[in-house]
Amino acid sequence: MSHPSTPIDRVPRPATTWRRLAVTVLFAVGTLVAADRVAWWLAPPAHLREVEDAMRELETGDPTVLAIGSSHGRTFAVIDDSIRARSAGRERILAVPVEWGKLTAYAWVLRHRLLPVLDETDADGRPRRRSLRRAIIITEWWDSCPYGSPLRNLPARSWTWQHYIADVRQHGLTAYNNNFLGYRWSRFWHGSALVQDRGQRRLLTAVRQRLAPASAEAQQANFEVQTAMWRKMVEDGASCIGSAPEMDALDWMVDTLQARGLEVTVLLYPRMPATLSERAKATTLPQFAGLVRAAVGPKGVSVIDLTTSAPLTDADFGADFDHIVRAGNARLAGWALDGPFRFLLESRP
Amino acid sequence: MSLTGVAFALFLPLVLGAYWLLPRRAVLQNAVLLLASLGFYLSWSPEWLLLLIFGTVLDFGLAQVVADERRPTGVRRLALGVAVAANLGALLWFKYVGFLTDAMHALFAAAGLPSSATAMAVVLPLGLSYYTLIRIGYLLDVHHRRIAPSRSLLEFATFVMFFPQIIAGPITRAGRMLPQLRDARRLDPTRVAQGANAFLLGWWMKGYLADWIAPALVEPVFADPGAAGAAAHWLALGGYAVQVFGDFAGYSLLAIGVAALLGLELPVNFDRPFLSRSMPEFWRRWHISLNTWLFDYLYGPWVTGTGWLRGRIALTLVLVFALSGLWHGARWTFVVWGLLHGLALAVHHGWDTWYRARCRVDRRWVTARKHAAYALAAWLLTQAWFLGSLILFRAEDLGSVGRFLRGLLGQGTGFPAEMDAITLVNCAVAFGFIVVHHLLALPAAERVRSLGARTPAALRGIFYGGVIVWLLVFAPLGRGTFIYAQF
Known part of the structure; x- marks a missing residue:
């Protein structure tokens, strides 16, 4: 049997010239750009604050409060705006949101990203950033359950090129460290709505919404499905809360921050009211709050539990039932600075 | 790195840039390809790179003996036998040792005999199944005088380790690839x-x-x-x-x-x-x-x-x-x-x-x-x-x-x-x-x-x-x- 020598494509094509090739590429790029503009118009990508943004601010600034948590930590970027306005810039919060993070991920960011900068000294050996007096660890029950899979968002959102290269040297190119590269690639194309929408499906949702907007009944049905799913998830959380690695990470963070003379507060983040069943309010949530109090209370750390006590309604939460929308965050900021977070405006004794 | 992944999207332009921007001489182009192939393989399976290199060098050397008509037929056949056995041996060991020990164990158990065979789990070096066939095909082609053996280790290694094909083929033939690698390649819009x-x-x-x-x-x-x-x-x-x-x-x-x-x-x-x-x-x-x-x-x-x-x-x-x-x-x-x-x-x-x-x-x-x-x-x-x-x-x-x-x-x-x-x-x-x-x-x-x-x-x-x-x-x-x- 002879070796096949069929051309790449069975279809015989006339020889291409560089000119034809250039025209093809030009029109392909043109199509892409045009489609991207349409995608921008339909679903403009939202810029979300990331660890990288916080690091840039820290390197050039001198915050008085460090607030670290998952994507929920973004709430403190809004509180920062309020507190700066109220204190005429005297108090400044550095919000460090570790997307899809848990306590071990926050501890990693604290150890490998924040501390090296916080511990920088000037030529005389004095700390370069002397204003930092308080730290807030933002958490919820989910943070204390073990990860079911590797912390793939840690390389993506928290690594630098140095961490990536060190990991590649140690383990080669892996699916885990590829998350860093994938995320950098996505950030590189930050001007493209199509690239930013990869894996998000916001564009498809927007198209569907324009072509066939969901009826009130359909929206209500979706609301019920989503809330049922959330309620079950929170109820099930009772069986996984308090995993040792996550609680150890909380312990380590508190010790590390206190060792630097910081007043540490743990905030139990507010949840969307509809997603919490009576059963969850009697099991997962108080059990988790109890675990946190038992872990950090003896160290003199105050725990502020806003899980159910914040004055937020379902309308203050986004379509994912998890994150507070901008207006909700602004309302929460105003209320918190008049209430449980009033101490942030006071000088530390 | 996967051919559809981000790492490859960064890797390929670098390779293409070096490949086409350097003076268009076969030796330079092959050197770029070999370096790229080593890097590519390293990114997948660094622990087995030495096995790949060793086997390639061995086959290159033994193919010279196989093709050398001044040597006695017995020596040439022995060289071919050693080269094919080494390739098949590696394939058998890495791919089938676990399967064979399991089968033996099951056979003994079915016969009611005690078995001392322990299950062995050996990791399969990436691309082994493909490059083994590529190399054996080359050795047999040289033996049957279908092709002349490659006189350049660089050219031969580039052929065997060529990065787009090493993980999952196509299983190329020396008779088709070596002549392409022998001459400098020119950029052709088609x-x-x-x-x-x-x-x-x-x-x-x-x-x-x-x-x-x-x-x-x-x-x-x-x-x-x-x-x-x-x-x-x-x-x-x-x-x-x-x-x-x-x-x-x-x-x-x-x-x-x-x-x-x-x-x-x-x-x-x-x-x-x-x-x-x-x-x-x-x-x-x-x-x-x-x-x-x-x-x-x-x-x-x-x-x-x-x-x-x-x-x-x-x-x-x-x-x-x-x-x-x-x-x-x-x-x-x-x-x-x-x-x-x-x-x-x-x-x-x-x-x-x-x-x-x-x-x-x-x-x-x-x-x-x-x-x-x-x-x-x-x-x-x-x-x-x-x-x-x-x-x-x-x-x-x-x-x-x-x-x-x-x-x-x-x-x-x-x-x-x-x-x-x-x-x-x-x-x-x-x-x-x-x-x-x-x-x-x-x-x-x-x-x-x-x-x-x-x-x-x-x-x-x-x-x-x-x-x-x-x-x-x-x-x-x-x-x-x-x-x-x-x-």
């Missing part, structure tokens, strides 16, 4: 266009078709065979045919496309296999480079040689395909899969011989064979056989094959997961693409093909741009594994 076209088509087939179908239709059913209803099982089986075709034909096209961008031509590996109307035709269209290798280096010499298998076509077919099954994986399901295909080829051979005899006696048999009903029946039988055999190809063990078969007959109920509209649309597009892709190769589609070939550059660009937009919107994230890379 080849660049062909390469980009093949790369995009490969990406579409792997990154979109295969990766949509697998989680939507295939994986949920095969995860628990027999649990879902009959419709879910039939869809999973059809979906798996699309997945495995999209995955492997897609990978081959990606490799062919990258090679073309580097001014090199790799052999075609798939040629619309779902048009086949007989099993021999199927295997001339599916994984062509493996099957031509098996026919050229095993089947041909065995059937036409002086050994016991001389003239025993049916038996040799069964044997060769059992080995093909075993090559795919050290599992009984693969062996049975290979045996089934060998059997089908043997039966077809018998049928063909019988039918030809009838044709010689009565021309009505010739007419009957040209009839559309005959063609349809032959097509249905061929595709059904292939589809059925895929259950063995996908199943973890023979037990799950039985459960899946019962599932096909309606043992379970419902679908394992609810599919949203987007998933349904994309699954339909995947199936539709496979149908159109095959229909376009039929003689009746000649006009459409020539129309496509004459499409103005601007329209072609808009079409490619549209395809990329579709991929950006729909190609799923985070699935870079290729099925055939595991073999």
